[in-house]
Amino acid sequence: MMRRFLILFLFSACILESPCCLWAKDAVMGISVDKKVVEVGDAIQLSLSFDNGQKVPALDLPAINSFKSQYLGPSTMMSIINGQVSSSITHRYLLVAVKTGTFKVGPLAISYKGIDYKSEAIEIQVVSRGQLSKSSPGNSVQPQAQAQTEEELKERIFLAISVPDTRVYLNERVPVTVKLYVNQLEVRDIQYPEILGTGFMQDGFVNPRQSRQYRDNVSGILYDIIEFNTYAYFTRDGEIALGPAKLKCNLLIRESQRRRGRGIDDLFSHDFFDDSFFSDMFGRSRIYPLDLTSAQLAINVSSLPEDGRPQQFSGAIGSFKMQVEAEPRELKAGDPITLTFKIAGDGNFDSVNCPRLDSEEGFKAYQPQARTEDGVKIFEQVIMPESEKITEIPKIKFAYFNPQIEKYILIEEGPFPIRVAAQAEDKSVVLDASQIKQILPQKTQVLGRDIIYIKEEAGAWQKKGDFLHLRTGFLIFQLLPLSFLFISLAVGKRRERLSADVHYARKLRAPKIARAGLARAKRYLKNNKTKEFYDVIFKTLQEYLGHRFSRASAGITAQVVDELIESKNLDAQTADKLKNCFLNCDTARYAVSQDSMQTMQKTLAQLEEIIDNLERRKRK
Amino acid sequence: MKTNIKLTVYFLICSAIYIGLSAVCFAETQTVFVLDDFSRANRFYKEGQFEKAKDAYEAILDGGFESGPLYYNLANSYYKLGGLGRAILNYERAEFFMPQDRDLKFNIEFCRSLVQDGIVPRQTLIANLLDKLSSKVSFNRITFMSAALYCLLCILSGVYFLSRRRLQFLKPAIFLSLIFFITAILTLSPKIYQNHLRREAVIIVPEAACRFAPSDTSTTYFKIYEGAKVDIVAEDAGWARIRTADSKIGWVKGEVLQRVYTAFFKS
Numbered sequence: 081m082m083r084r085f086l087i088l089f090l091f092s093a094c095i096l097e098s099p100c101c102l103w104a105k106d107a108v109m110g111i112s113v114d115k116k117v118v119e120v121g122d123a124i125q126l127s128l129s130f131d132n133g134q135k136v137p138a139l140d141l142p143a144i145n146s147f148k149s150q151y152l153g154p155s156t157m158m159s160i161i162n163g164q165v166s167s168s169i170t171h172r173y174l175l176v177a178v179k180t181g182t183f184k185v186g187p188l189a190i191s192y193k194g195i196d197y198k199s200e201a202i203e204i205q206v207v208s209r210g211q212l213s214k215s216s217p218g219n220s221v222q223p224q225a226q227a228q229t230e231e232e233l234k235e236r237i238f239l240a241i242s243v244p245d246t247r248v249y250l251n252e253r254v255p256v257t258v259k260l261y262v263n264q265l266e267v268r269d270i271q272y273p274e275i276l277g278t279g280f281m282q283d284g285f286v287n288p289r290q291s292r293q294y295r296d297n298v299s300g301i302l303y304d305i306i307e308f309n310t311y312a313y314f315t316r317d318g319e320i321a322l323g324p325a326k327l328k329c330n331l332l333i334r335e336s337q338r339r340r341g342r343g344i345d346d347l348f349s350h351d352f353f354d355d356s357f358f359s360d361m362f363g364r365s366r367i368y369p370l371d372l373t374s375a376q377l378a379i380n381v382s383s384l385p386e387d388g389r390p391q392q393f394s395g396a397i398g399s400f401k402m403q404v405e406a407e408p409r410e411l412k413a414g415d416p417i418t419l420t421f422k423i424a425g426d427g428n429f430d431s432v433n434c435p436r437l438d439s440e441e442g443f444k445a446y447q448p449q450a451r452t453e454d455g456v457k458i459f460e461q462v463i464m465p466e467s468e469k470i471t472e473i474p475k476i477k478f479a480y481f482n483p484q485i486e487k488y489i490l491i492e493e494g495p496f497p498i499r500v501a502a503q504a505e506d507k508s509v510v511l512d513a514s515q516i517k518q519i520l521p522q523k524t525q526v527l528g529r530d531i532i533y534i535k536e537e538a539g540a541w542q543k544k545g546d547f548l549h550l551r552t553g554f555l556i557f558q559l560l561p562l563s564f565l566f567i568s569l570a571v572g573k574r575r576e577r578l579s580a581d582v583h584y585a586r587k588l589r590a591p592k593i594a595r596a597g598l599a600r601a602k603r604y605l606k607n608n609k610t611k612e613f614y615d616v617i618f619k620t621l622q623e624y625l626g627h628r629f630s631r632a633s634a635g636i637t638a639q640v641v642d643e644l645i646e647s648k649n650l651d652a653q654t655a656d657k658l659k660n661c662f663l664n665c666d667t668a669r670y671a672v673s674q675d676s677m678q679t680m681q682k683t684l685a686q687l688e689e690i691i692d693n694l695e696r697r698k699r700k
Numbered sequence: 701m702k703t704n705i706k707l708t709v710y711f712l713i714c715s716a717i718y719i720g721l722s723a724v725c726f727a728e729t730q731t732v733f734v735l736d737d738f739s740r741a742n743r744f745y746k747e748g749q750f751e752k753a754k755d756a757y758e759a760i761l762d763g764g765f766e767s768g769p770l771y772y773n774l775a776n777s778y779y780k781l782g783g784l785g786r787a788i789l790n791y792e793r794a795e796f797f798m799p800q801d802r803d804l805k806f807n808i809e810f811c812r813s814l815v816q817d818g819i820v821p822r823q824t825l826i827a828n829l830l831d832k833l834s835s836k837v838s839f840n841r842i843t844f845m846s847a848a849l850y851c852l853l854c855i856l857s858g859v860y861f862l863s864r865r866r867l868q869f870l871k872p873a874i875f876l877s878l879i880f881f882i883t884a885i886l887t888l889s890p891k892i893y894q895n896h897l898r899r900e901a902v903i904i905v906p907e908a909a910c911r912f913a914p915s916d917t918s919t920t921y922f923k924i925y926e927g928a929k930v931d932i933v934a935e936d937a938g939w940a941r942i943r944t945a946d947s948k949i950g951w952v953k954g955e956v957l958q959r960v961y962t963a964f965f966k967s
Contacts, residue, residue, distance in 0.1 A: 405748060409780075496748070531810055532803040534745050534776050535769035538738045539798065544766045548843040558847060561854030568858035575864070 109197035111186055112302040114264055117205045117232075118177050124204065125152070126185065127302060129170040130197060138171040139190040146179035146206060177206040202300035235301075236263045239273065239374040241325040243312075247380045249483045250317055251397050253428040256282065258308040258325045258374065263301055266332040268367070273308050273327040279320040279381075283311045313428055314381040322377040331368040384481050390490045392436060396480035398427010402435060404476050404493040408530050413468045413503045421448075421459040423478065434459040435478035438495075442470045468502040583630045590627035594620060594691045598684070605680050613680055614668035617687055621661060628694055638662035654693045657686045714855065737763075738770065745773065750780040768797030768838075772804055779811060785904035785926040785958075787811050792902065792929070792960045797838055815927035839891050846884040853877045899932040901942070901957040908957075910950030914939030921950040930957065 110129040118124050126149075130136040141149045152172040175185070186201035240259045248254050258273040272285050286309045293306050314320055384397070403422040411417065421435050434448040440463075448461035463473070473496040481488050548554055578585045597620025604613035626633030629648055636644070641662055645655040664683045741756030754777035760770060775790035791808040798804060837845070856877060860870045906926045911918040914936050922944075924930070930942040938954045 403747060405746075529810065531776055531779050531807045534742060534773040535803070536742065537769060538735055539767040539769040541765050541767045542840075544761065544764045548840045548847075554847070558850065561851040561858075565854040565858045565861075568861040572861035 109188065109190065109199040110297040111188065111199040111202055112297045112300050113175075113185070113202060113204060114302070116203065116301070117207060119207055119209050119211060120177050120180055121209060123174050123176045126173040126175050127170050128173070128188065128199065129168055129297070131166070131168045136169055136190070136192045136197065139188065141173055141188070144175065144183070144185055146181060146183050147175040147177060147185070147204075150174045150176075175204075177204075180206050180208050182206075200300065236265055237261065237267065237331070237370065237372065239325055239327050239372040241275065241323045241374045241377055243322065243377060243379065246378065247382070248314060249397060249481070250381055250383050251313055251315070251395065251428055251431050252483045253398060253426075254312045254314070254379075256310050256312045256322070258285075258310075258327070260306045260308070260327060260329075260372070261298065261303040262305075263303050268330045268332055270306065270329040271327060273325045275310075275312070275323055275325045277321050277323055277376075279316050279318075280312045280314045280322065280379075282313070285310045313430070314379065317381045317383045320379045320381055322379050323374055324376050325374040327372045329370050329372070331370050333368050385486070388488050390477075390479040390488055392477045392490065393479040393481070393488060394433040395431040396423075396427065396433065396478070397431050397483060398425055398429075398480060399482050399484065400425035400427060400432070400478070400480050400491070402476075402478045402491045402493060404435075404496075406473055406494075406496045406498070409496065410499040410501075410530070411465070412501045413465055413470075416462045416464050417473065417498065419459075419461045419463060419473070419476070421461070421476070421478075422456055423459075424456040426455075427480070429457045432457050432480070434461060435476050437463070437476055438474040440474075442466055443473075465498065465500045468500045470498065470500045472497045586627040586630055590624050591691070591695060593627060594624040596620075597623070598688060598691075601684055601687070605677070605684060608677065610668060610680065614665045614683070617661070617683060618665040618669065621658075621665070621687060621690075624691060624694075638666055650697075651693075654690060657690050661686045661690065712855070712859075738773075742773065745777060745780075750777045753777045754781060766793075766797075768794045768801065768804075770794075771797070772801070772807075775807070775811075779807075783904070784811060784814055785902055788815070788927045788929070789902040789904060789958055789960060792900070796961060799838060800836060811927060816925040837887070839888075842884060842888050842891070846881065846888055849877055849881040849884050853881050900960040901930055901932050901940070902960060903928045903930065903952075903956055904958050905956045908952050910942065910944075910948070910952050912950065914941070914951040918951070922948055924952065929960075932957075932959065 110127075110131070112127045112129070114125040114127075126141075128139065138151055138154060141151075150173065152174055154169055154171050156167065156169045182203060182205045184201045184203055186199050188199045190197050238261050240261065242257050242259070243254055245254075256275065258275070260267075260270065260273075275282060293304070296303055296305050312322065400423050403424070405420040405422075406417055407420075408415075408417065423429075423432050423435075429452055434450065437443070437445065442465060444464040444466060446462040448459040450457060450459050452458070473494060475492050475494045477490060477492050479488055479490045578588070597616055601613055601616045601620065604616060622636045623633045625631065625636050625644065629644065631644070638659070641658055644650075645658065650658070661683060664679070664686075737756060737760050741753050741760070744750075744753035744756055754774060757770060757774040757777060760766075761774070771790045771794035775787045775794060778784075778790060779787035788808065788811050791804060791811060794801075794804055795808065853874065856870055856874045860867060860874060863870075903924050903926055908924050909920040910922050910924050912921050924942075924944065928944065930944050932940050933943050933949060934941040935954070939951050940954050940957060941949065941951050942957070943949050
């Protein structure tokens with residue numbers, strides 16, 4: 081997945097970053113102006129467009145005779161049509177006419193990243209001041225001026241009809257395109273075009289919102305174009321006139337600008353898709369109905385060739401593929417098999433008839449049912465094998481004429497093996513009238529048995545043989561809760577014993593108390609505090625022995641030590657040290673003396689030895 | 701008391717994290733990118749090219765991936781090609797992944813009904829109950845559920861033992877998790893038995909002779925037909941000692957049968 085993503089990313093990066101490398105062959109420079117006739121002192125807009133060349137910089141216009149130029153700025157456009165990305169940049173310049181006459185702009189050229197862009201030349205006519213305004217429809221209209229305006233209007237909005245090839249075959253599906261060209265006019269209420277003529281049939285037009293709307297340069301003028309697409313089918317051979325196409329629409333005319341009276345450009349000088357909501361609301365515009373008519377097209381229609389025409393050909397013309405399904409394949413003689421033929425492709429589906437079995441011998445065939453869905457014509461035909469000896473459905477053949485390669489094509493599918501079992505013999509049964517009544521209203525259904533169809537969803541994939549219980553990690557993971565349980569059990573048991581058995585709890589506490597006391601004693605020894613030292617030694621000894629032997633700590637003194645030694649059967653060495661330790665403590669605590677550091681160290685060492693001995697004894 | 705409740709909550713959170721981690725680490729599904737191959741195989745099937753469809757499904761299996769629908773579709777392709785034994789074999793394998801699938805149940809029953817001399821094994825009431833229980837969930841899922849319940853049981857019991865005053869409200873929870881855990885184990889055990897110990901296999905040739913001894917010259921005891929499900933009792937030099945559903949035991953050549961699930965077996 082990561083690898084795919086990386087490839088996609090690099091590919092996209094290449095497309096976005098290096099357009100000239102990829103599209104070098106297609107790079108062209110288009111040149112257009114917003115009007116070709118202009119008065120002295122007025123400006124026209126010159127556009128230089130670079131298809132698939134978003135980063136091409138603005139070129140410095142060479143000095144153009146009779147015009148002063150100024151760079152207005154770039155505009156970029158990116159479009160995605162059927163997944164194909166295209167981009168373009170248009171550099172706009174303002175040209176102000178300074179002299180009357182007819183002048184040429186271009187050809188212009190620029191070289192960018194090793195690619196040479198060249199444009200064609202366009203001609204611009206500059207007339208003297210006031211010459212154009214005379215022809216304004218707002219003024220008292222002169223016939224000549226009006227004719228000039230209408231002629232100019234024809235150049236600004238017109239209709240064209242086209243087909244890919246004027247040489248076609250009878251019944252061939254021919255794509256027909258009607259294009260509406262508009263140059264800087266505001267057009268409203270565009271109706272579907274109508275194609276006039278006889279000798280052909282046509283489909284309905286594709287919704288123009290779903291069809292292409294784009295801009296194109298025609299003879300140096302930039303037009304907004306709407307394409308209307310349909311298909312035509314020619315029903316007789318010979319030369320047939322297609323069209324003219326007619327289209328009705330409304331032009332929006334600005335009243336305020338009309339009053340200024342600056343010719344047709346001022347009348348309609350708005351962008352094609354301008355929103356004139358406020359203008360309409362305040363009554364500053366009016367509607368001008370327009371009937372547009374295209375030229376005619378002469379189509380040369382040929383009948384289908386006789387040579388190589390297969391026997392199975394029944395009029396289908398186009399390019400098709402056939403898919404055949406037969407279900408069920410295991411059945412009893414006399415049971416139905418449904419044959420489903422799916423004819424998909426590009427062509428005249430009205431001319432497609434149901435394919436035929438190579439031989440219908442041994443079968444009873446019924447009339448096929450047809451329906452068309454999204455570019456596929458589906459026929460369903462029921463056939464019945466008449467005996468159990470039938471082992472296959474014969475080949476199914478379908479022939480069509482492909483106008484592209486001008487040949488007949490024969491497609492074959494099958495044969496399809498089938499298993500036909502013998503029909504169980506009918507036994508005669510005598511029924512009374514009531515039984516017949518019960519039986520008659522019920523519709524008989526032929527029920528076959530077969531497996532249920534495949535699954536479309538793949539479900540959850542897993543590595544083959546990768547089962548949870550076979551994974552070592554999973555098994556190790558299972559030890560964690562068990563360990564927790566055992567630890568909890570041990571801790572709980574110990575806690576229970578500590579709370580229930582006081583002797584045990586005191587015994588466990590004894591070494592802790594001893595350790596704490598010894599630490600304090602060491603601190604006092606270090607600071608040479610004799611009295612505090614012996615107090616701590618005595619108290620530690622008392623508490624340790626009290627906890628260790630389950631006696632009241634306060635009651636343990638030098639006097640009761642003998643009894644303790646005897647009852648607990650302590651060894652002589654430990655007993656001596658114990659007695660000595662108590663004696664040293666008593667002496668130091670009750671007699672005013674200042675023991676040397678050495679004596680104190682000795683006492684501390686004795687206490688440590690006593691505790692150590694007693695702890696070792698406990699473990700034994 | 702407050703400390704005890706805090707302790708319980710703490711450990712329950714820990715157990716939830718543990719179960720979550722287990723789910724993440726050992727989730728039964730893996731995202732794999734064999735969907736294109738699967739769709740291609742389906743397309744072949746739809747076009748009636750069952751041989752190609754079968755090859756395409758098997759190529760996915762050879763690539764090391766498997767799923768319930770893959771085995772199901774492969775079984776359908778085999779059925780269409782007339783391989784009843786291999787069809788049943790692959791339906792059995794599919795059942796391991798999607799035991800509750802109705803289409804699968806229908807197809808497997810339908811194919812079993814086509815087996816010549818098909819013998820339906822008798823089951824005790826308890827075995828039948830356990831079988832029904834285990835057929836509700838897939839193997840990995842029930843393994844995971846058992847592990848999760850075991851974890852919950854351990855943690856709840858641990859918290860119970862750790863608490864100073866033995867939190868009484870934990871007792872019913874421990875009892876319930878114990879019951880569920882036992883149920884999960886009971887559900888799991890038939891599957892383990894079926895696949896680890898019983899070693900099921902399906903006859904994949906139209907007819908096979910079952911002999912008294914693992915030898916070609918040995919007397920034929922009985923005949924067994926394509927699609928019959930048997931248990932492998934032992935194996936010896938390319939021969940398998942099998943037990944049929946009606947408890948007859950005999951020797952067949954190893955190539956006449958195929959194990960339902962070989963991934964469990966190291967042999």
